[in-house]
Amino acid sequence: MQSNPKNDSVQNVKNEILNKIKSKQLKIGVAGMGYVGLPLTMAFVQAGLPVCGFDNDAIKVKMLNESKSYIDYIPDQAIANLNETKLFSSTGDFSGFKDVDVILMCVPTPLTKNREPDMSYVVKTAEEISKQLRPGHVIVLESTTYPGTTAGLIKDILETTGYVEGRDFFLGYSPEREDPGNAHFKVTSTPKIVGADDPIGLEIIVAIYEQIVEKVVPVSSCATAEATKLTENIFRCVNIALINELKTIYDRMNIDIWEVVEAAKTKPFGYMPFYPGPGIGGHCIPIDPFYLTWKAREFGLSTRFIELAGEINHHMPVYVIQKLAEALDQKFSKGLRGSKILLSGLAYKKNVDDVRESPSLEILEILKTRGADVSFHDPFVPVIPKLHEFPTLDGMKSVDITPERLKTFDAILICTDHDQVDYSAYAKYAPIIVDTRNAMKAITAHEAKIVKA
Ligand SMILES: NC(=O)c1ccc[n+]([C@@H]2O[C@H](COP(=O)([O-])OP(=O)(O)OC[C@H]3O[C@@H](n4cnc5c(N)ncnc54)[C@H](O)[C@@H]3O)[C@@H](O)[C@H]2O)c1
Known part of the structure; x- marks a missing residue:
């Protein structure tokens, strides 16, 4: 059977990423260093992978560089430890997206005054990423959102570059299940849902998260993963209302x-x-x-x-x-x-x-x-x-x-x-x-x- 050169090159990129994971060379970028992004960063650094945190809040970047925490339950010492590893850096300069292999988007998704999704932070981040997008990049959205965001809104922005998902770059959705202040469950001990629309992308993203969590739960699409996250929170909201x-x-x-x-x-x-x-x-x-x-x-x-x-x-x-x-x-x-x-x-x-x-x-x-x-x-x-x-x-x-x-x-x-x-x-x-x-x-x-x- 003749091999398909397109498939071969995607397989090669996949193998390259898996090798980088194995040798702890895979560079992770986290966009949005808040309640979700900072603990995620700490987990990857703890796993021995280099992480660059990106945030447009200059005060947060400065505090991180000075080993100061802005999240109550994360002590200053934890940030100092992060800096001491030499695996961590943080910046407000988004041109650095080109220097990382993976970008995890952890930016806010609030509601507008009219209680509609405010996607402005996600769109802005995707636009910044698209300026630096290159073959082999892995992009994962972690922000909570409606089904269709990753495979629609984000993919469309990233593909304005001419690069194609599944061929040139990989795209997935993995919701954050962080429960601030919960002493029993941390990022690493909470199973992580991962969805992607192309099987090789899914394999890669699962392998990345396996570096930090005990259990990764792959699902068949980004939309399924997005719906899973919403289902969990709707379940809570409805049951609290009932009680x-x-x-x-x-x-x-x-x-x-x-x-x-x-x-x-x-x-x-x-x-x-x-x-x-x-x-x-x-x-x-x-x-x-x-x-x-x-x-x-x-x-x-x-x-x-x-x-x-x-x-x-x-x-x-x-x-x-x-x-x-x-x-x-x-x-x-x-x-x-x-x-x-x-x-x-x-x-x-x-x-x-x-x-x-x-x-x-x-x-x-x-x-x-x-x-x-x-x-x-x-x-x-x-x-x-x-x-x-x-x-x-x-x-x-x-x-x-x-x-x-x-x-x-x-x-x-x-x-x-x-x-x-x-x-x-x-x-x-x-x-x-x-x-x-x-x-x-x-x-x-x-x-x-x-x-x-
Ligand atoms: N906080 C939680 O417990 C929790 C749990 C699960 C899911 N989530 C979801 O995770 C997402 C992030 O929530 P959070 O609580 O971490 O928010 P947050 O406000 O604590 O952090 C978001 C960070 O993103 C930064 N930011 C905004 N625009 C940016 C941009 N264009 N580029 C880079 N950084 C930018 C902000 O300065 C801020 O530091 C939301 O979608 C939220 O619904 C949050």
């Missing part, structure tokens, strides 16, 4: 949702616990499901579960405030206006400093608008950063907790259950504690003061 709705119903029936979940989760099959809260936050769960909603519209379809879950979760801040108002009325015959409230926990989840989309921000703003005298305490968030959706909260500072100060509040509203907060002091000194996270579960004294919301 939030059940919370409001059981509350009326005087049944404690937390006790129900604890009991239900003893079933060894067919049930998985989700927990109620003051709403949903973070960069993923409130946003990603709507990427599918937007894409489904193109097919004349609606995503009713997602819309309903969004509606229920969005209502939670108002529900929680209503519970707080009822508690104040019952205890002091007074309303929110003029009441002195401490909001405990500003980050969207426990033990992290991330306030993106945190429901605490909305709660804080509503309380202010309704005339409450409100402060907040969060050991991870000393000051509220500039956020264009919440200009009235700009620069607000976390207050320290002392017995004297706690005694001055009419109520404490627990929105995030950070471990390092002294909840027994809340129970001892505050007259009302409205608890949206069951943070007071271990405190048996002063039970009458605690209202679950």
